[in-house]
Amino acid sequence: MIIAIPSDKESLDSAVCVSFGRSPFYCLYDTETKQSTFLVNSAADSPGGAGIKAAQILVDNKANILITIRCGENAARVLQPANVELFKALNLSVADNIFAHAQNKLEPLKEVHAGYHNGH
Amino acid sequence: MRGTTMAIEPTLAILSGKGGTGKTLVSVNLASVAKKATYIDCDVEEPNGNLFFNPTKEFGKLVTVKKPVVDDALCDGCHICVDFCAFNALALIGNRLMIFDDICHSCGGCLHVCPQKALSEQESPVGEMSIGQSGTVRSISGYMNIGESSGVPIIAELLKHKDDGLTIIDAPPGSSCLVTESVRLSDFCILIAEPTIFGSHNLAMVYSLVSLLGKPCAVVLNKTMEGGNPSEEFCIKNSIPIIGRIPFDKKLGSLNSVGKIVAREDEHYHEVFSSILKKALEEVRS
Ligand code: SF4
Ligand code: SF4
Numbered sequence: 001m002i003i004a005i006p007s008d009k010e011s012l013d014s015a016v017c018v019s020f021g022r023s024p025f026y027c028l029y030d031t032e033t034k035q036s037t038f039l040v041n042s043a044a045d046s047p048g049g050a051g052i053k054a055a056q057i058l059v060d061n062k063a064n065i066l067i068t069i070r071c072g073e074n075a076a077r078v079l080q081p082a083n084v085e086l087f088k089a090l091n092l093s094v095a096d097n098i099f100a101h102a103q104n105k106l107e108p109l110k111e112v113h114a115g116y117h118n119g120h
Numbered sequence: 121m122r123g124t125t126m127a128i129e130p131t132l133a134i135l136s137g138k139g140g141t142g143k144t145l146v147s148v149n150l151a152s153v154a155k156k157a158t159y160i161d162c163d164v165e166e167p168n169g170n171l172f173f174n175p176t177k178e179f180g181k182l183v184t185v186k187k188p189v190v191d192d193a194l195c196d197g198c199h200i201c202v203d204f205c206a207f208n209a210l211a212l213i214g215n216r217l218m219i220f221d222d223i224c225h226s227c228g229g230c231l232h233v234c235p236q237k238a239l240s241e242q243e244s245p246v247g248e249m250s251i252g253q254s255g256t257v258r259s260i261s262g263y264m265n266i267g268e269s270s271g272v273p274i275i276a277e278l279l280k281h282k283d284d285g286l287t288i289i290d291a292p293p294g295s296s297c298l299v300t301e302s303v304r305l306s307d308f309c310i311l312i313a314e315p316t317i318f319g320s321h322n323l324a325m326v327y328s329l330v331s332l333l334g335k336p337c338a339v340v341l342n343k344t345m346e347g348g349n350p351s352e353e354f355c356i357k358n359s360i361p362i363i364g365r366i367p368f369d370k371k372l373g374s375l376n377s378v379g380k381i382v383a384r385e386d387e388h389y390h391e392v393f394s395s396i397l398k399k400a401l402e403e404v405r406s
Contacts, residue, residue: 049208
């Protein structure tokens with residue numbers, strides 16, 4: 001199973017990024033091999049639709065679980081049909097969130113926020 | 121070539137930094153005092169020019185834009201269109217392509233890059249437009265369906281029906297790309313400003329937009345009262361011509377609020393707006 005977490009820095013002790021679509025990196029943690037890798041988010045500076053593109057990147061990297069502080073409506077429209085499960089991140093490091101998930105201590109993320117119009 | 125050439129008359133765009141400053145009041149009345157004019161209501165999110173004109177409807181149509189649709193039988197999930205779309209309106213889950221119509225900008229690019237020819241275009245309605253007549257005024261207006269992300273295609277459609285006669289464009293409030301689209305064809309912009317500090321900030325905002333677009337402009341001061349007027353000070357400081365002042369007047373407010381065109385109801389206001397129009401046309405020609 002692959003867990004994805006938006007992260008501010010390329011390290012396991014980084015804080016979880018407050019934004020999903022505009023996060024600079026994603027930590028991908030494979031629960032079987034216990035390996036973590038970091039992806040650069042090429043959607044971070046998209047003028048519009050960043051959430052969709054970021055979600056696409058995670059789907060392409062076979063993420064099964066996303067641990068995040070928040071998630072936009074557009075991203076959810078891609079993640080849900082791809083069966084990516086969403087969990088609400090705790091105010092802890094990336095590593096501690098992975099640990100909390102393993103201990104079933106994370107709540108499912110219930111609310112997704114409406115997208116912002118891109119200024120037409 | 122014909123023996124006589126018809127002169128092309130100017131197009132004036134009326135702008136303000138926010139709603140409720142008297143933009144529609146000025147637009148509707150300027151169109152009404154002209155011998156003959158076309159009024160185009162580009163405020164497609166909240167069109168209310170026709171509440172004043174109440175025109176006979178002569179023409180109407182749906183406004184559509186082209187959106188891609190996928191033939192799942194042809195799509196092999198190659199990802200090329202997803203990577204191509206600059207607006208991120210496409211996503212691929214497994215082998216299923218998802219198309220986000222509200223994010224798509226109808227550029228048509230994905231159709232061209234698809235190696236399987238799996239994408240085609242479909243007309244999708246985004247709003248409606250109509251043309252009608254009210255006295256000497258030809259009124260063109262339209263509205264955007266709720267939930268659409270952009271009014272630009274509707275404004276573009278309205279502007280297609282502009283002729284060579286005098287045209288008054290009632291632009292949407294603010295300084296978004298809807299405003300830019302609305303004033304694209306205008307020769308001159310008239311900025312409506314209220315006599316408050318907030319009003320002068322809004323004026324500064326639209327003034328910087330029209331300057332950026334290289335459009336000459338002038339200001340009409342609305343709801344003026346005794347005492348200082350920050351908007352007037354802004355005009356003086358930036359050498360913007362002031363072509364009219366509309367004093368705060370309860371009678372004007374009450375006629376306007378019940379959808380009456382004051383220039384058609386009241387001799388005094390007929391003169392006020394005739395004078396503004398005359399000065400605007402002098403500015404255009406100068
Ligand atoms: S038409 Fe253009 S904006 Fe719309 S999905 Fe295709 S490439 Fe993207
Ligand atoms: S480019 Fe064509 S074949 Fe490839 S994913 Fe897009 S629609 Fe499918």
